[in-house]
Amino acid sequence: MPTERQKEFAKLIEPHLSSLYSTALRMTHNQNDAEDLVQDTLFKAFRALDQYQKNTNFRAWIFRILVNTFITAYRKAIKQPQKISYDDMEEFFLYKRLDETVSLQETNKEEFLESLFEDDVKEALDNLPYQFRLVVLLCDVEGFSYNEIANIIDAPSGTVMSRLYRGRRLLQRYLWNYAKTRGYITDDFKKKS
Amino acid sequence: MYDCADIERLAQRYVDGKLNDEEKMLFEKHLEYCLPCDKKIEFELKLKEIIRIKAKEKFNPVDLEAKLMDFVRKLN
Ligand SMILES: [Zn+2]
Numbered sequence: 001m002p003t004e005r006q007k008e009f010a011k012l013i014e015p016h017l018s019s020l021y022s023t024a025l026r027m028t029h030n031q032n033d034a035e036d037l038v039q040d041t042l043f044k045a046f047r048a049l050d051q052y053q054k055n056t057n058f059r060a061w062i063f064r065i066l067v068n069t070f071i072t073a074y075r076k077a078i079k080q081p082q083k084i085s086y087d088d089m090e091e092f093f094l095y096k097r098l099d100e101t102v103s104l105q106e107t108n109k110e111e112f113l114e115s116l117f118e119d120d121v122k123e124a125l126d127n128l129p130y131q132f133r134l135v136v137l138l139c140d141v142e143g144f145s146y147n148e149i150a151n152i153i154d155a156p157s158g159t160v161m162s163r164l165y166r167g168r169r170l171l172q173r174y175l176w177n178y179a180k181t182r183g184y185i186t187d188d189f190k191k192k193s
Numbered sequence: 194m195y196d197c198a199d200i201e202r203l204a205q206r207y208v209d210g211k212l213n214d215e216e217k218m219l220f221e222k223h224l225e226y227c228l229p230c231d232k233k234i235e236f237e238l239k240l241k242e243i244i245r246i247k248a249k250e251k252f253n254p255v256d257l258e259a260k261l262m263d264f265v266r267k268l269n
Pocket of ligand 1: 229
């Protein structure tokens with residue numbers, strides 16, 4: 001039989017479990033590692049439950065533990081500098097690029113977004129260097145505010161904003177590249193003169 | 194009055210709902226009469242929504258519930 005403390009814990013966790021798994025999956029890239037990451041997070045959270053102040057932001061608290069657990073477990077792997085190609089250094093604005101593309105002049109840019117496959121969006125995210133991936137996930141997918149993210153990743157909000165900006169530029173470039181690979185944008189597109 | 198450069202500078206904070214009331218009002222006032230900025234911002238908002246919808250994993254709630262129960266048992 002679960003104890004009162006365990007029941008209380010399960011009740012606190014339940015609304016966030018899906019978000020925790022989803023984020024863990026994007027961060028680790030595979031199901032088994034995501035399971036391990038979430039389990040470790042829950043164990044730590046259960047042990048630290050006394051430090052959680054009732055009626056404060058439980059969602060941010062548990063995500064902070066998830067992020068710490070991830071960074072500890074993957075310290076070696078994430079120390080390897082992820083190579084960013086020369087092209088990726090250039091700021092990329094998907095809207096602007098679509099606007100410059102002749103073949104898309106008449107089509108709706110929003111239809112272009114709708115046509116992206118889930119797998120393309122996930123893969124684009126998975127390819128982001130982890131610091132960028134983390135803030136984009138926390139902001140765009142999980143809906144945390146800048147201040148909450150600053151607290152979760154333990155960085156100033158200025159850092160959150162600049163990583164978000166950088167992350168989005170890269171993500172938009174990757175989406176554009178997939179769209180070309182998938183043939184949503186055909187080879188005969190030309191830059192508007 | 195905001196010009197197009199202001200819109201570009203504040204776009205990210207607008208999209209993330211971080212402008213204060215006055216900034217937001219001035220921002221939206223510009224969008225009302227500047228079609229290029231309006232379209233650009235609309236696209237950024239839509240992209241944010243698409244990322245949220247398409248990158249969020251959909252789990253079976255029954256599976257999740259079972260996982261949680263498994264986990265709670267391990268706490269003993
Ligand atoms: Zn404008």
